[in-house]
Amino acid sequence: MEKLLEVKNLEVSFFTYGGEVHAVRGVSFDLNRGESVAIVGESGCGKSVTAQAIMRLIPSPPGVIKSGSIVFDGREITALTDRQMEKIRGAEMGMIFQDPMTSLNPTMTVERQISEGLIKHQGLSAREARSRALEMLSLAGIPRPEERMSQFPHQFSGGMRQRVMIAIALACSPKLLIADEPTTALDVTIQAQIIDLMKDLQSKLNTSIILITHDLGVVAGLANRVVVMYAGQVVESGSAERLFANPQHPYTWGLLRAVPRMDRDIREELHNIPGTPPDLFAPPPGCPFAPRCGYAMKICHRERPEVTSLGDGHQVSCWLQHPLAPATLSPVNGGAINGGK
Amino acid sequence: MAGNEIILDVQSLKKYFHIRKGAILKAVDDVSFQIKKGEVYGLVGESGCGKSTTGRTIIRLYEATGGKVVFEGQDVHRLNPREMKTFNRKMQMIFQDPYASLNPRMTVGDIIGEAIDIHDLARGRQRMERIYELLRTVGLNAEHANRFPHEFSGGQRQRIGVARALAVDPSFLIADEPISALDVSIQAQVVNLLRRLQRERGLTYLFIAHDLSMVKYLSDRVGVMYLGKLMEEAPSGELYRNPAHPYTRALLSAIPIPDPQVEKTRHRIMLQGEVPSPVNPSPGCRFRSRCPVAQKSCADQEPKLREIAPGHRVACQVV
16 A cells, blocks of 8 residues: 555654653554544643644744655655645644634635635635535535535534534545544534545545544544554554554553443443653653553663564554563453564 | 442332323333442443433422332432431432532532521631632632632533532442543542542432543443433443443444544444434333344333343343
């Protein structure tokens, strides 16, 4: 498959009064055309900052892309001028945000907000843009689009606003759609509708998707591949099937075991991950998860683990994979970790 | 766990808000349920279904428009101020937003101590001892008493909220979305804490949440609300195995399960449209505008809750 996006050793910091916040610390992953990858992690793990860096939307100051490369469709994003980036953003990359209330312009009709990009990027006439906007709204599942088009965002409900956001983001047929917690603010029945819509549009338009979320259920329903982030680093990545069936990193185990599953009857205590994530003003030298990890060894606190490839694109950064590490069984499926030794 | 003694009896509870002339928002409309001593009762539903208003009316943060809340044999909404003070010791609440629900100008010790002072439960050294003890109970330590809320993470703040609620040694706790503002790994910590406290102190909970997986895990019985009405009520396992109401079925099928294999083969009941406005609702079943099995007669009459299996009540005339 052809690569659309390649992120390598991305580092992003924010320089604040309190010092330098190392938000993203050497993140690498890639995305093929037509594929959807989910970036999963808890608040402050750097998942949204990674997405913003790809869009070049890091507020600067205080934010700086310190090093690393982002190659999108053959171009190095980090080296582009703002003017060049403007041509890509909206045209080749679309973005939808968590809160559809604050990300739409309350003073513009929905029609104008969709047409804006079409006129700017694709040079459509006002009339052409209007008919394309109409098409996008009905594609996004908004009933009576002719009538709704001339309305303002406040006249739409939360779910409908998110549909409008999707219509705007996909109007110029971007190659990449970045969805940052697209369903977090929505109720479950509406969430199911939006996920369904995103899947449907992805197969119709062959858009690649980066889905940013903390909800593993949403990931399982939508993503082909998963990247798990913790404290600014990727701790594990792989296909959704492999990652859910045979996770290798203790943090991934923790995430999967911390949520009760509705299709199972469990009565024992939920697995909890003790403590809180590390301070990113002074990130620990070793594995960032070590202080909260039940399997941590001496080496984990001192040195960052290498990336181990387990085949099929499944990668994990954990000292348990080292040949000298003690034999460990996965608490998720009972499988042996580093079985190769 | 739960005995047979009914500790809370909510009878035809109504809470209406007059939002502008002629417009009445019926947030809670004729809701009845009972909670047994030592039980965890989960109240679920989507935003605007009235579950939080129900909780707030039970503890009398709102005055009821109609109906009764009988707690330990007393009608809560008829208590005089002196009786209210006694009631406040027995029933306490934990709020959703751990950032907004703690006074930023007070130290953690004073936040927890305020209730001890109001009810004059302890003074001086004893008071501090009690505060330290509460902090330890919720997994914090005594040194935290002199700090301010902003020095704590979301999960720790929620623990402070729990300590404050426990300060008066209540028997009944209303937890209104206590974990929805927290990260997954922290949610598990708070839920485990709530469960441990319930076991150790024999507490009774009304657990209000929209996260049905968590409600299933934590509750003995669950009530499902939609637009101010209780649609279905059943023991937790029974509700998830045999949901009867079309709304409950759709709600359960919409919850994503963290397993791609399961997700691939799952049948999802897609509800059309969104929750209609609770302002001046039309007569008949409130769910009928989105209901996949609605019939003409659903518009005529509001369905009453009826028992279809032991302890399993449903308000739908079709199923």
